[in-house]
Amino acid sequence: MMWNLILRRVAMSILLLLLVSAVTFALQAFIPGDAARAMLGPEATDEQYQALRAEMNLDQPVVQRYLSYLAGAVQGDFGTSLYTGREVLALILQRLPVSLSLMLGSLVIAVAAGVLFGVWSAARGGAVSKFVDALSLVGFSLPNFWLALVLAATFAVAIPIFPATGYSPLSDGVGYWAYFLVLPWFALSIHGISVIAKVTRDAMMSVLNMDYIRTLRAAGIGRGSVIWKHGLRNAGIGISTQVGLMAASAMAGTVFVESVFAMPGLGLMAVDSIHTHDAMVTQGVVLTFAIVVVLINLIVDLLYSVINPRVRVS
Amino acid sequence: MITKKNLTWIAAAGAMAGTLALGGCGAGGGGGTDNELTLAFSADPISLDPASSANGNPSSWFVQLAYQSLLSVDENGELAAGLADKWEYLDDGFTQFKITLRDGAKFADGTAVTADDVVATIEHFRTGKGPVVASWADITAEAVSDTEVVFTSTEPNALIGTLLTPKYMAGSVISEEGLADPNLLLSETHGAGPYVLDTADTIEGDHYSYVPNENYYDQDQIKWEKVTIKVIPNSTSQAQALKTGQIDVMVGDKSVLPELQDVDNIGESANPVYSNAIWLLDRNGELSPALADVRVRQALNFGLDRDAITAAAYGDYGYGDAVPATPGDSSYGYDESLSDHYDYNPDRAHELLEEAGYGDGFDMSITYKGHQPASKVMVEAVAAQWEELGINVELVPATDTGDWVNVINTKEVTAAQHDNSGKPMLMWLPMLMSDSGVMNVFDVDDPKLDKAYQTLIDAGADEGGAAAKAMTKALMDEAVIVPVSQVEEVYFFDEDALQAPEFLGGTPLLSYIYDWEPASE
Numbered sequence: 156m157m158w159n160l161i162l163r164r165v166a167m168s169i170l171l172l173l174l175v176s177a178v179t180f181a182l183q184a185f186i187p188g189d190a191a192r193a194m195l196g197p198e199a200t201d202e203q204y205q206a207l208r209a210e211m212n213l214d215q216p217v218v219q220r221y222l223s224y225l226a227g228a229v230q231g232d233f234g235t236s237l238y239t240g241r242e243v244l245a246l247i248l249q250r251l252p253v254s255l256s257l258m259l260g261s262l263v264i265a266v267a268a269g270v271l272f273g274v275w276s277a278a279r280g281g282a283v284s285k286f287v288d289a290l291s292l293v294g295f296s297l298p299n300f301w302l303a304l305v306l307a308a309t310f311a312v313a314i315p316i317f318p319a320t321g322y323s324p325l326s327d328g329v330g331y332w333a334y335f336l337v338l339p340w341f342a343l344s345i346h347g348i349s350v351i352a353k354v355t356r357d358a359m360m361s362v363l364n365m366d367y368i369r370t371l372r373a374a375g376i377g378r379g380s381v382i383w384k385h386g387l388r389n390a391g392i393g394i395s396t397q398v399g400l401m402a403a404s405a406m407a408g409t410v411f412v413e414s415v416f417a418m419p420g421l422g423l424m425a426v427d428s429i430h431t432h433d434a435m436v437t438q439g440v441v442l443t444f445a446i447v448v449v450l451i452n453l454i455v456d457l458l459y460s461v462i463n464p465r466v467r468v469s
Numbered sequence: 470m471i472t473k474k475n476l477t478w479i480a481a482a483g484a485m486a487g488t489l490a491l492g493g494c495g496a497g498g499g500g501g502t503d504n505e506l507t508l509a510f511s512a513d514p515i516s517l518d519p520a521s522s523a524n525g526n527p528s529s530w531f532v533q534l535a536y537q538s539l540l541s542v543d544e545n546g547e548l549a550a551g552l553a554d555k556w557e558y559l560d561d562g563f564t565q566f567k568i569t570l571r572d573g574a575k576f577a578d579g580t581a582v583t584a585d586d587v588v589a590t591i592e593h594f595r596t597g598k599g600p601v602v603a604s605w606a607d608i609t610a611e612a613v614s615d616t617e618v619v620f621t622s623t624e625p626n627a628l629i630g631t632l633l634t635p636k637y638m639a640g641s642v643i644s645e646e647g648l649a650d651p652n653l654l655l656s657e658t659h660g661a662g663p664y665v666l667d668t669a670d671t672i673e674g675d676h677y678s679y680v681p682n683e684n685y686y687d688q689d690q691i692k693w694e695k696v697t698i699k700v701i702p703n704s705t706s707q708a709q710a711l712k713t714g715q716i717d718v719m720v721g722d723k724s725v726l727p728e729l730q731d732v733d734n735i736g737e738s739a740n741p742v743y744s745n746a747i748w749l750l751d752r753n754g755e756l757s758p759a760l761a762d763v764r765v766r767q768a769l770n771f772g773l774d775r776d777a778i779t780a781a782a783y784g785d786y787g788y789g790d791a792v793p794a795t796p797g798d799s800s801y802g803y804d805e806s807l808s809d810h811y812d813y814n815p816d817r818a819h820e821l822l823e824e825a826g827y828g829d830g831f832d833m834s835i836t837y838k839g840h841q842p843a844s845k846v847m848v849e850a851v852a853a854q855w856e857e858l859g860i861n862v863e864l865v866p867a868t869d870t871g872d873w874v875n876v877i878n879t880k881e882v883t884a885a886q887h888d889n890s891g892k893p894m895l896m897w898l899p900m901l902m903s904d905s906g907v908m909n910v911f912d913v914d915d916p917k918l919d920k921a922y923q924t925l926i927d928a929g930a931d932e933g934g935a936a937a938k939a940m941t942k943a944l945m946d947e948a949v950i951v952p953v954s955q956v957e958e959v960y961f962f963d964e965d966a967l968q969a970p971e972f973l974g975g976t977p978l979l980s981y982i983y984d985w986e987p988a989s990e
Contacts, residue, residue, distance in 0.1 A: 186868070187867070187868050187869075187871065187872030187875055187876075188868065188869050188870070188871020188872040188873075188874075188875060189871055191598075192870065192871035192874055192875075193869070193870065193871050194515070194521065194598045194599060194600070195598065195599070195600060195602065195603070196600035196603075196870065197870060197873070197874050197887075197900065197907050198600065198603045198896075198897070198899070198900050198907075199600070199602065199603045200603060200606070200903075200905045201905050202905070203602060203603060203606070207598060238515060238516055238521070239516065239655045239656070239673075240652050240655050241655065241656070246673075249673065250674065304705055304706075307706065307709050308709060311709060311713060312709045312712050312713055315713055318713070318715065319706060319709040319710045319712075319713050319715060320699070320701050320706050320709070320710045320715060321675070321699075321715065322675065414702045414703050414706075415703050415705075415706050416706065417675070417699065417700060417701035417702065417703070417706055417710075418675075419672060419673070419674035419675035419700070423674060423702065424674060426702070427512060427513055427674075427702075430512075430840075430869065431515070432871065
């Protein structure tokens with residue numbers, strides 16, 4: 156039954172990725188301007204411009220170009236950058252660790268901190284619950300681009316604890332890697348912490364009021380065990396759903412956060428490639444984002460069936 | 470008593486402290502020692518290949534460091550020696566220009582720079598994809614000896630030498646190894662400049678590191694043990710990196726001034742580098758008959774309070790100017806005596822419009838580069854002031870330069886905002902005067918302009934300055950362009966790390982990057 160679930164999800168994911176690639180390709184075709192004009196500038200003659208367009212195959216119909224791209228993509232060839240000539244796949248693999256470090260780290264922090272706040276709020280209730288509610292609202296409303304700038308201004312400039320910009324790869328040491336990521340992680344995770352805290356609190360409060368919880372307490376089961384082992388397990392369904400949704404927004408958030416902290420990830424590469432009309436790179440980055448989100452949601456779906464056996468049966 | 474629960478918190482706190490301690494050793498990175506220079510730039514280089522790289526500072530830093538050009542520019546903005554130490558025109562018609570390579574010039578790989586390398590490089594430029602390709606369409610190169618190259622132009626061209634200076638890239642000679650496989654040029658450097666790209670310490674999209682070229686002919690020119698260009702897209706982030714010492718230099722504008730103005734060790738150096746103006750395309754009156762009348766175009770010039778508009782768009786980093794050229798050497802055509810030729814005079818503007826029969830106003834449209842925030846402010850202010858003359862202005866934003874060209878080519882707009890970077894007039898006038906020039910999309914025939922342009926083409930270096938000024942006067946008399954602002958490029962730098970960079974001879978050219986010296990020298 157689990158294999159059926161996986162196979163169905165994989166088949167749907169492939170269709171989804173095809174749709175994403177087609178829409179992205181089409182949208183790029185409608186963006187005014189092209190790479191040839193971006194390279195040559197306004198002072199080139201029309202003859203030079205048309206010659207370069209032909210050299211880059213930009214004069215071919217959109218559908219023809221897309222089918223060419225697709226034919227290459229299914230064989231693992233995602234094209235080359237119009238500017239650097241480097242293979243798009245190589246560029247993506249070079250930058251993927253940066254974005255994954257940022258995104259996955261912020262997701263882990265969002266889940267851990269969000270669950271802690273949510274459980275604390277549900278277990279204590281009263282003023283604590285209202286306080287967490289208010290914090291959630293504020294955190295949810297703060298745009299992560301603005302927050303990133305404020306964090307950098309405060310904890311990198313005014314109180315110089317962390318670096319204002321940059322990224323250190325894992326190969327240079329875990330400590331140094333994490334050090335450069337503290338502020339970006341915080342900027343990207345605030346939104347997720349707020350959402351997870353609220354969902355956890357609501358789910359926990361609902362669960363903790365159930366009869367079987369009272370029965371467990373009456374049977375002498377410790378409060379901690381009741382909350383963490385029994386209550387949270389049931390609340391975990393809502394939490395895992397939110398993680399799947401947050402993965403997409405975290406990927407989108409990397410665009411802003413990488414820009415502010417000058418991190419050489421996929422988000423920044425996406426912005427650059429759109430500005431310069433480097434269509435193959437844009438296509439590759441969008442597809443990569445889509446694959447990551449699809450994978451995370453697949454894992455969430457599987458996790459869902461582990462947490463809730465009824466899903467497996469159905 | 471320490472419980473299991475306490476231990477969990479203690480371990481978490483310890484891990485956090487450990488992370489901070491481990492990471493804190495070496496905090497900040499870059500902009501570090503006295504002998505290392507770190508600059509910020511807002512984007513990855515378009516290309517490391519000189520033929521495809523963008524021209525003009527500071528995007529040319531990536532190429533300039535590793536590629537010495539054939540000629541350079543001195544403190545007065547005049548041609549000076551580079552890899553070539555002799556140069557001259559061979560004819561009075563300015564169609565043949567000869568250079569002689571200096572003794573001892575070598576590429577970073579140790580091979581000698583020869584005339585054949587120069588010829589091969591020029592051919593690479595002629596067939597390249599960069600913005601300077603347009604300048605080389607009519608010029609070929611031929612090696613006449615091991616060290617001498619003659620450039621031949623099919624049309625008179627008094628600027629061949631200028632094209633061989635760092636700003637225009639074409640003189641950036643590439644080694645035989647680099648040209649044998651041009652793909653190498655996209656990720657490595659193969660030049661004869663004072664530095665060479667350290668590929669082991671370079672991460673695309675993050676930073677580009679350069680180390681001294683041991684084979685450079687003038688080791689005294691090498692001031693730094695290492696030069697790093699960090700890619701930091703956001704200008705506020707650049708300002709923060711400058712304040713924290715992560716970088717030594719950034720290019721800024723008024724938006725970062727609040728961040729930097731009160732910081733003791735941050736200096737600035739500014740100079741006008743481009744003229745932002747409204748170019749009147751429809752002078753035949755096809756879309757807007759009013760624009761065919763020179764009195765109407767002159768009225769548009771009189772109807773602008775340039776100082777107020779410039780202050781709104783550029784703050785302290787620009788000034789209003791009615792001259793359609795940028796201050797520079799004589800070939801730029803800038804004439805300071807004309808800067809108040811169209812001083813703000815709305816009464817005079819109304820008079821001219823009445824005389825021309827457009828006292829009640831007319832309609833026009835302007836396309837502008839929407840990705841330039843300051844240009845957007847400028848154009849909106851211009852439209853508001855012209856509306857006071859009764860002129861109804863439709864604004865058509867373009868998403869980028871490519872889109873801007875496409876909009877102009879539709880011939881559905883009467884005017885275009887353009888930030889024309891400071892350079893010799895003969896380099897930008899073809900855009901306006903040639904049949905296929907983007908600013909001549911309506912194919913306007915203007916005998917006065919044609920005559921002044923031909924005079925400029927035929928003038929040599931000695932008479933070129935007077936001819937350029939005459940061309941500027943003709944453009945102003947015909948009111949072809951409505952200049953608004955002279956815009957300054959501003960460099961903010963750490964005064965503790967390096968000496969103030971200087972602009973050469975008042976031109977838009979900053980000192981070459983490898984002329985910047987440590988503060989300690």
